[in-house]
Amino acid sequence: MKILIANRQRRIPLRAETYKTWGEKVLRKLGRPEAEISLSFLNDRRIRSLNKIYRGKDRPTDVLAFPLALSRSVRWKSAAHRPPLFLGDVVISVPTARRQAREYRHSLGREMARLMIHGILHLLDYDHEKADEARRMRRKERTLIRHLFETE
Numbered sequence: 001m002k003i004l005i006a007n008r009q010r011r012i013p014l015r016a017e018t019y020k021t022w023g024e025k026v027l028r029k030l031g032r033p034e035a036e037i038s039l040s041f042l043n044d045r046r047i048r049s050l051n052k053i054y055r056g057k058d059r060p061t062d063v064l065a066f067p068l069a070l071s072r073s074v075r076w077k078s079a080a081h082r083p084p085l086f087l088g089d090v091v092i093s094v095p096t097a098r099r100q101a102r103e104y105r106h107s108l109g110r111e112m113a114r115l116m117i118h119g120i121l122h123l124l125d126y127d128h129e130k131a132d133e134a135r136r137m138r139r140k141e142r143t144l145i146r147h148l149f150e151t152e
Contacts, residue, residue, distance in 0.1 A: 002036040003019070003020040003023035003024060003027075003036070003037055003038075003039055004036070004037070004038040004039065005019060005020055005038075005039050005040075005041075006038065006039070006040040006041070007040075007041045008040055008041060008042050008043070008046060009041055009042055009043040009046075009094050009095070011043065011094075011095070012094045012095065012098060012108070014041060014094065014112075018109070019039055019112065019116060020039075022113055022116060022148055023037060023039060023116060023120070025147065025148060026116070026117055026120055026144055026147075026148070027120070029144060029147050030120070030124065030144075032085070032087070032124070034085055035085045035086075035087050036085065036086045036087065037086070037087050037088060037089070037090060037120065037123060038088075038089045038090070039089075039090050039092070039116060039119075040089065040090070040091045040092070041092055041094050042091055042092070042093055042094070043093065043094065043095055044060035044093050044095045044096060045060075046093075047060050047061060047064065047091060047092075047093040047096070048060040048061075050064055050091060051064065054066075060093055060095075060096055061093065061096065062092065062093055062096045062097060062100060062115055063090065063091065063092050063093070063115040063116075063118055063119045064090075064091045064119070065088065065089070065090050065091075065118075065119040065120075065122035065123050066088050066089040066090075066091070067087065067088040067122065067123045067125070068086055068087060068088040068089075087120070087123040087124065088123045090116060090119030090120060090122075090123065091119070092112060092115045092116065092119070094112070097111045097112050097115055098111075110145070110149070113145060113148055113149075114141065114145055117141050117144045117145065117148075118137075118141060121137055121140060121141065126140065
């Protein structure tokens with residue numbers, strides 16, 4: 001299991017090790033301990049650019065997920081020769097997370113954990129376009145948040 005961290009913003013101090021540990025706990029709880037992800041922290045300007053390019057929305061957003069779907073036709077000779085499963089990239093706007101944390105009246109760490117979980121769930125094909133999918137995703141997010149903060 002590997003969580004690759006890239007902090008591309010400098011205004012708000014973050015402890016990369018915290019997010020690495022949280023990401024590993026979330027992947028284990030989701031039954032994907034072999035999986036790898038990259039987690040990037042950006043400012044609003046950078047995430048706005050990505051949001052415009054990939055979603056056609058010219059505004060900052062809190063989190064984007066870029067899943068890497070492997071072809072089902074790939075076959076490995078044995079588990080020992082199988083490469084780690086790279087799920088994709090999760091990108092979080094730290095300034096937006098800070099604003100949302102204030103709005104929701106909880107800590108920046110809790111909001112960052114919520115956004116990280118939301119992104120990871122998208123990498124695992126969870127969605128919230130339909131009401132029933134949104135409820136399923138919110139339930140899973142709440143369960144994972146409790147797992148993170150109750151086991152610290």
